[in-house]
Amino acid sequence: MVWIDVNDSTPIYEQIVNQFKNLIASGVLTTDEKIPSVRNMAMELSINPNTIQKAYAELERQGYIYTVKGRGNFVSQAEKLAKLKTQEVLEHLESVAQEAEKSGMEIKQLIDYLESR
Amino acid sequence: MVWIDVNDSTPIYEQIVNQFKNLIASGVLTTDEKIPSVRNMAMELSINPNTIQKAYAELERQGYIYTVKGRGNFVSQAEKLAKLKTQEVLEHLESVAQEAEKSGMEIKQLIDYLESR
Amino acid sequence: MVWIDVNDSTPIYEQIVNQFKNLIASGVLTTDEKIPSVRNMAMELSINPNTIQKAYAELERQGYIYTVKGRGNFVSQAEKLAKLKTQEVLEHLESVAQEAEKSGMEIKQLIDYLESR
Amino acid sequence: MVWIDVNDSTPIYEQIVNQFKNLIASGVLTTDEKIPSVRNMAMELSINPNTIQKAYAELERQGYIYTVKGRGNFVSQAEKLAKLKTQEVLEHLESVAQEAEKSGMEIKQLIDYLESR
DNA sequence: GTGGTCTAGACCACC
């Protein structure tokens, strides 16, 4: 369900965070569903438990999951989260749009690219 | 012409690189134009010359400027570079598009956003 | 495994880069093998860590190694790199060939030299 | 007869030295022929006379030209110089050969390349 | 004055 790419320069914990956000936003993980424990996840990916811990803490901070001590980590209300993620993607899109403008491109070029994909 | 944002977590040298790439791509800096010397730039921004050095080395590596020892740094053929930068922006756009798909969004949402800007 | 020659006018970081490229191309270092950490290398050669850093950054840029933050630097797919290095050597050979022609020599002289080595 | 390439990272004075060495070795310039004065050369190439001075000094040091105060600079015995240059080229070839061996290549590959040019 | 390299020492993010 989740995997890591050591060749990718983005921090491992961040790779994990991103993948969970995608899984939740796309509906693969549903509201109140339990996600793997820190230990299991660490063993499965054979990485340091601290790294998983950090990823889960970040997911909780951003509101994607909630923690119940002694029971595990669970997905928050997924419908709301989909909107959250959508907004985040649009913010990234906004960044690209601004980058394009700063370098003298027209927004139309971006639209053309998306349509021709 | 160029400034740095200490609150921005991206490395200073990278901020400088990006700004020069934009200035060149947008035609503000023209072919063979001299850019500020390492020392002047460092004093103006009150940061260490080594940091500017690193930024300029990266710009040269990416082909945006060329260096003449003892004389300074100069803008490469700007027309070609604009295309280079355009391609780079489209790659960033592609990343966002893939991120959108992974989280269950439709590309149309992105196009809508761009058109309504 | 690696050493530096202070009498050599080529920059220290470049000497290190070249030696690693040779070690990788010749198969002494194999795919995914870990190379010494920046700090260890610096202590062993008793030079500044920044210089090693620069060398490793250059090796990564040229695709010979990849970096995992917090873990270290590792050799990329060595088989492909051997071809890369071969191509580089042939480019150097081409330079010599052109130099020979400019100064009125015959290519045959070069071949004779290589055969009589 | 001689020109400089500012985009080339090799020092200007060295570019001039190399070109004269080639012109002499290939017989374009003959024994005791006068070469342009420092001033003329500097004006023609629109560069600093000091740079030409440095180039001529280097050529004299290597035995390619000799200076007569108040009269100018002249080409040394060209036949000997051709051999000198030949030897230099072979030394460069030797460097490439050693580089090839260090990276696990066969000398035959170099010969093949030269023959197929 | 220009860029290029190196040292010494520090701080941060990541694992």
Next chain:
DNA sequence: GTGGTCTAGACCACG
């Protein structure tokens, strides 16, 4: 522990 960035200050080659 790892690599990445930055500062401060120095020396060299080049023009």
